Amino acid sequence: MTSNIHYPNGKTIKKAAIPKGRHENTIDNHSGRGARLEEDLNASNTYYNDIGAALIHKKPTPIQVVRVDYPSRDHAKIVEAYYRTPSTTDYNGIYKGHYIDFEAKETRNRSSFPKYLIHEHQIEHLKKVAKLGGIGFFIIRFSHFNETWLIDSSDLIRVFEQTKAASIPHQWFCENGLLLKEGFMPRINYLKAVDEKYLKGDTIAKDN
């Protein structure tokens, strides 16, 4: 029997078409982001939103629109546009009264995480988040092992800046990250790890 997977982005993928044990989107795309992790996080955020637990969204990719055509009265078709470099991380929002901000990256490497997947503007942004009292982290997936880690932004930035090599050993993530459980709903329960790491003893939104 073939069932389809309906992703929030409108793509429908035939389940049978995907070879077992492989995910079609695990390759790093041009911006170094694996699309399957992004889909898992979007689905998790939709779930958190639906149950009223948190409000966290992926920011749209910034695009510079140069030319728009109007094939019909109410229909705008962009016919010339370019990708722009973002100045922030991809995800932010609110959870239990706290500002949440993170970047997600995926690699198929087995032994280490390539540093080039994280960009300078993301590091600078997360440094500022920490200074201003927000909760900032990275979600890093080693897709070969099907392992997804939550790492505090300050921890990863520290090793990032101290490491002269082009990549950070997989072992470092095992020692410094929180392994995120994957499931059905939510697909990745990363807010449970946020509770554990940042909000121990916290009960509920406290401000205002």
Add this chain to the structure above:
Amino acid sequence: MTSNIHYPNGKTIKKAAIPKGRHENTIDNHSGRGARLEEDLNASNTYYNDIGAALIHKKPTPIQVVRVDYPSRDHAKIVEAYYRTPSTTDYNGIYKGHYIDFEAKETRNRSSFPKYLIHEHQIEHLKKVAKLGGIGFFIIRFSHFNETWLIDSSDLIRVFEQTKAASIPHQWFCENGLLLKEGFMPRINYLKAVDEKYLKGDTIAKDN
């Protein structure tokens, strides 16, 4: 020389036709956003960012990319794409440890603010922000009077839902909003109004 301005709603306006001293973008476009208010807010946010006071960004407009050409190796040119409806407000970020979320709208009307400028998804989003303990508001500009108001999201949503008319009287904003001072740096010091309205007695980021 005449250059044209292409608006996303299909209007093309000859630049030369715009009288000097007036901003060509103050008209309400199809999404109800005046571009000059947006520019003022972006400049203010850049300033707040530069001095380390806050980290607040306008989210990029969500665009569905359908087709990309590669005229050269490292150069991606989007040749078919469409505007998508956002599911959130335009601005969010962190200030003094608090999650900040708002929508900005501009009207040239003198007597009232047209309700159609605020969309259902923005109302739903800001209701959730308030529930989760964030600071949510609207920034509304009456450009004819050069008045810019900060209004608590719950206040505006209440009158919005109680008002059967198609617009909310200007007088209501005078009675319920905080008038934002315009200056050089920042152009609109809306975080001062946030201090006044939400953070009285607050000193500095307190969490974590």
